[in-house]
Amino acid sequence: MITLxxxxxxxKNSTVALRxxxxxxxxxxxxxxxxxxxxxxxxxxxxxxKEETPEQxxxxxxxxxxxxxxxxxxxYLRRNIGCIFQDFKLxxxxxxxxxxxxxxxxxxxxxxxxxSQVPAILDLVGLGHKSDSFPTELSGGEQQRVSVARAxxxxxLILLADEPTGNLDPATSVGIMxxxxxxxxxxxxxxxxxxDRGIVDTMRRRxxxxxxxxxxxxxxxxxxx
Amino acid sequence: xxxxxDYLVRETTSNLGRNVTITxxxxxxxxxxxxxxxxxxxxxxxxxxATKRWQGGIEFVVFLRIDATQQQIESLQNDLDxxxxxxxxxxxxxxxxxxxxxxxxxDSPELIDSVTAEDLPPSFRxxxxxKDVDAVESLGLTFEGRSGVDQVVFASxxxxxxxxxxxxxxxGIFVIAAFLLGAAGLLILNTIRMAMFARRREIExxxxxxxxxxxxxxxxxxxxxxxxxxxxxxxxxxxxxFKPFFQQWLPSAQDIPLxxxxxxxxGEMTVIFITLGIVGxxxxxxxxxxxxxxxxxx
Numbered sequence: 001m002i003t004l005x006x007x008x009x010x011x012k013n014s015t016v017a018l019r020x021x022x023x024x025x026x027x028x029x030x031x032x033x034x035x036x037x038x039x040x041x042x043x044x045x046x047x048x049x050k051e052e053t054p055e056q057x058x059x060x061x062x063x064x065x066x067x068x069x070x071x072x073x074x075x076y077l078r079r080n081i082g083c084i085f086q087d088f089k090l091x092x093x094x095x096x097x098x099x100x101x102x103x104x105x106x107x108x109x110x111x112x113x114x115x116s117q118v119p120a121i122l123d124l125v126g127l128g129h130k131s132d133s134f135p136t137e138l139s140g141g142e143q144q145r146v147s148v149a150r151a152x153x154x155x156x157l158i159l160l161a162d163e164p165t166g167n168l169d170p171a172t173s174v175g176i177m178x179x180x181x182x183x184x185x186x187x188x189x190x191x192x193x194x195x196d197r198g199i200v201d202t203m204r205r206r207x208x209x210x211x212x213x214x215x216x217x218x219x220x221x222x223x224x225x
Numbered sequence: 226x227x228x229x230x231d232y233l234v235r236e237t238t239s240n241l242g243r244n245v246t247i248t249x250x251x252x253x254x255x256x257x258x259x260x261x262x263x264x265x266x267x268x269x270x271x272x273x274x275a276t277k278r279w280q281g282g283i284e285f286v287v288f289l290r291i292d293a294t295q296q297q298i299e300s301l302q303n304d305l306d307x308x309x310x311x312x313x314x315x316x317x318x319x320x321x322x323x324x325x326x327x328x329x330x331x332d333s334p335e336l337i338d339s340v341t342a343e344d345l346p347p348s349f350r351x352x353x354x355x356k357d358v359d360a361v362e363s364l365g366l367t368f369e370g371r372s373g374v375d376q377v378v379f380a381s382x383x384x385x386x387x388x389x390x391x392x393x394x395x396x397g398i399f400v401i402a403a404f405l406l407g408a409a410g411l412l413i414l415n416t417i418r419m420a421m422f423a424r425r426r427e428i429e430x431x432x433x434x435x436x437x438x439x440x441x442x443x444x445x446x447x448x449x450x451x452x453x454x455x456x457x458x459x460x461x462x463x464x465x466x467f468k469p470f471f472q473q474w475l476p477s478a479q480d481i482p483l484x485x486x487x488x489x490x491x492g493e494m495t496v497i498f499i500t501l502g503i504v505g506x507x508x509x510x511x512x513x514x515x516x517x518x519x520x521x522x523x
Contacts, residue, residue, distance in 0.1 A: 078435035
């Protein structure tokens with residue numbers, strides 16, 4: 001599903017975010033990216049979404065080399081990739097329903113699809129009863145569930161999560177992880193950057209450790225360190 | 226992918242409403258600059274109409290009698306053709322004179338109704354080789370008193386002055402208007418940029434979930450275009466309201482001899498209005514286009 005071949009990414013201030021990375025992630029895998037702050041986890045994720053372009057190497061997503069993707073095709077790549085973030089990125093002026101519906105609306109899905117898909121996904125994340133609330137009226141965990149719903153409503157092949165539990169307490173985090181696990185069980189490939197030792201050690205999934213841009217460990221059923 | 230109409234209407238109107246003050250500023254700037262352009266175009270066509278017979282170096286006009294015979298006309302034409310002192314001759318028959326008359330007095334239909342082509346004299350408009358005042362006068366006077374000739378009329382200094390003034394004034398006004406239009410374009414650019422800044426979170430989410438670039442851009446483009454268009458409408462309304470005064474202020478045909486009235490016909494007004502509409506839309510589209518391509522990093 002995802003392949004990185006000799007990928008190197010350097011930022012303008014000559015920080016090396018990723019050095020000669022080679023990774024192969026199969027369809028339906030669940031992968032943790034771990035490492036200190038600034039080690040290159042976020043860059044790894046942003047490269048998959050083509051928010052960043054590597055200097056060297058090739059990145060294949062769903063069988064396509066995304067290096068040569070022309071800019072007008074990037075949106076179609078992103079429709080296959082759901083994203084969630086530490087800060088949720090919800091729109092404060094829209095209700096829970098509208099936030100999720102927005103993701104379908106702006107890719108041109110018809111009203112009928114929105115009317116049927118959005119309530120279904122909100123039920124899946126356990127927020128069916130809060131669809132008319134605004135994000136500020138929700139707890140952090142609930143907000144993250146909305147953002148998971150928004151990322152998954154279009155049934156993407158891949159879900160990218162950049163420290164999704166970074167702002168949540170351990171108990172709430174467990175709920176989010178259960179949700180991601182359920183999504184992964186539907187066949188969706190999940191790549192999650194995290195600092196949360198407890199989660200990584202409990203779930204025992206594949207762990208890729210990045211240290212100052214280099215992949216130093218790639219371990220099936222791994223632990224945080 | 227088609228961009229849905231209701232989505233466009235909703236996004237564009239909410240954008241326009243979000244920055245009411247700056248949106249008004251851009252619309253007013255567009256309106257003022259276009260009104261200036263329009264007024265100068267009106268002035269130009271007014272002067273052109275008023276001095277129509279004196280354009281292209283014509284220095285004097287030989288008016289024929291209404292009852293001049295074909296023979297008399299042909300003999301005069303022959304003499305003019307052969308004269309080494311005449312460089313150009315334009316013959317205006319009664320029908321042409323009548324259609325010119327209709328343009329000049331477009332705003333007085335009762336006058337047009339009371340006059341027919343047969344009431345107007347045919348004439349020769351003559352450009353002499355030597356433009357010196359005395360030479361022109363002596364050449365012109367040789368045709369006075371000929372059979373079939375009613376009178377010879379010379380371009381006065383006033384007419385030359387009016388033409389010169391109007392052309393210089395038009396250039397000056399256009400330079401000012403160009404600056405104003407530039408300012409209007411920049412204002413629209415900034416309005417759109419502010420609208421994009423106000424909606425940066427939405428834009429970020431749209432990019433993340435895979436909205437196409439055009440889907441994100443179109444509402445902003447439309448917003449700029451609408452600002453330009455509304456500005457043009459305001460300018461057009463102002464000019465339409467101002468037109469009667471424009472004709473009252475300028476001297477009428479009676480005040481300056483030998484000149485038609487400073488009329489602007491309905492057709493000419495329509496052309497001016499369409500021009501303003503197009504320029505307004507263009508300014509809006511250019512301003513928004515630059516904003517969208519430079520500041521909407523998709």
